[in-house]
Amino acid sequence: MSKSETVVADSAATESAVAAAAATPGTGGKPASASAPQGSNPSDPSKPSEPTRIDTLYLWNRLKRTDPKATKPFTRAGGFRGTQIDPTWRFQMMTEVFGPIGKGWGYEQMDWTIAERMIFICARVWYVDPETREKCFTGPQWGGTEMVRRRNGMEMPDDECFKMSMTDAVGKCLLQIGLAADVYMGQFDDSKYREESEAFYAAKSNPELQPAAVEAFEAEVKRRLGACLDLDDLEEVWRSGVGTRLREIGAVDRAAQHRITGLFAQKKAEILKREEEDGREAA
Template sequence: MSDKNMQIWEKVEKTETRFTKKAKVNGQDITSLSGTAMVMKATELFGPVGIGWGWKIIDERFDEGHEIYIGEGDKRACIGREIGHTLKIALWFIQDGQRGEIEQYGCTRYQYKTSYGMTTDGEAPKKSLTDAIKKALSMLGFSADVFLGLFDDQTYVDQLKEEEALAMAEDKDAEMLRQKQERVDWLASAVETIGKAVTLHELKLLNVKYVREATRRNEPAFIARITRAFEERKAALEPSKENAA
């Protein structure tokens, strides 16, 4: 694949962690993206909305869903239907003098039942538009790391945060030293805690915990040091063969 084909994607695929937050949607844990942050990123690349890029609404509708009931048996009654709002846009952009266009949908619940009864979301059209813009921009690679599920990997998120802290630091050398010292301090604390284990069961639990964390941090040298600390403490806790005899 040519570099030209990926030139937009590679510029916008990483997401600043400060513009994300964890959310629960339909029982699933997801990473929620700031729509305004994505608009800002697109503006940085293409120019102001309406000049370098923009969108046009080409379809909008309210769709009825399933019926909503209350009560049981003879007292069961229908109080309405769920209603969803759907909006379709054509998002356009200018790249190297050429005009591109992407069609996408945005969907939002408009009328639905909550634990407190029926409710209507008056901001559903606005939310659907934001949803459609975000989905259209994702087709170009904007925040691809979120849509590819990389934000589910805490190691990836931690690495991003370190990169961001380094990029924003006035004294980059000092920030690099700070991050290095933070890793060294974590290892020292892990080794010290392992060395204080009072039972083999506790020791094994600590070893699993710290090896998993070192693996998540992508620190193979730390894994080796933790393993050595584990073996040393294990030897001290296990009864010697002479005493056992």
């Protein structure tokens, strides 16, 4: 399947899911897995409701997809092949999710040693949870690099070995919270997955899909839905480009996509309820 075919197929699937959500009154656009908040059980106030479920994969799912432009293949002695991830891209992703280094996240050296002409550094990463504001730590990880470089049959000291060892250790720590997990899980071996990731990051870089633009679009949709009097008006708003825009938004912000879709579901429920009441009064 070509890249264009992949994007079209994914867009069609997303449109079907969005349309189905919009056609279901009262869903509010929330994922089916969302549970009710803690408190009394509406069906039986004497019984407590089930505790609110915590999305333990929230950070993992947000960090796991790797930009193909930040990767390149490599081959080591013995024929081992793998995918190298740009360390600067890793820092960019962490800054995007947690904030500037030293404020929203960071790393610290815990130990170091030299053995077999290699420098080993043990480090751990800390980050501030975006939701709870709690400071969290990964488990410590070791990174290692040879202290000499071999070029043209000659050995020379590598003045980058300490930095490279730290980079290696930090990269292993960041994997623990999901950063670039798709590479380590072998998904990059699938050409279709890489094409999907290229489409995802192309959409993410679109100015129309940045948070401020999405927020303005959501406000505009609310305004237009407020003026809808019947289902024909609602359909006209949907067909005015909202469906297409929602597919694009869903590629980078599923929560916003669900919220806006929920506005249509809520408005449809209100219109149907009003028409039902008007019908009873006329009878």
